[in-house]
Amino acid sequence: NAWHKYIHLCGSHLVDTLYFLCGERGFYYRGIVEQCCHKPCSIHHLEDYCN
Template sequence: QRGHLCGSHLVDALYFVCGERGFYYSSNRNQKGIVEQCCHKPCSIYHLEGYCE
């Protein structure tokens, strides 16, 4: 399932996916930030996991 996640919805999704591991807003694998990847375009939970610590 893919969806647009912006603002607090994006942060809530990251807390849900990453849990106590925490997360960061830029991925080493991709120069684009999570806002560009998940707010401007739809992304999946699997994509969000790439931003977990």
């Protein structure tokens, strides 16, 4: 299941993925680089950063 796969996302890959997941809701950045770039995180975890 892709929702539980853990991936590293950094830079534009991280931003593009958040735009795709969050859409018009938007998102915030605080802590996300540490969570998803320095360490792997899941798509489900990324959704926690949507507004």
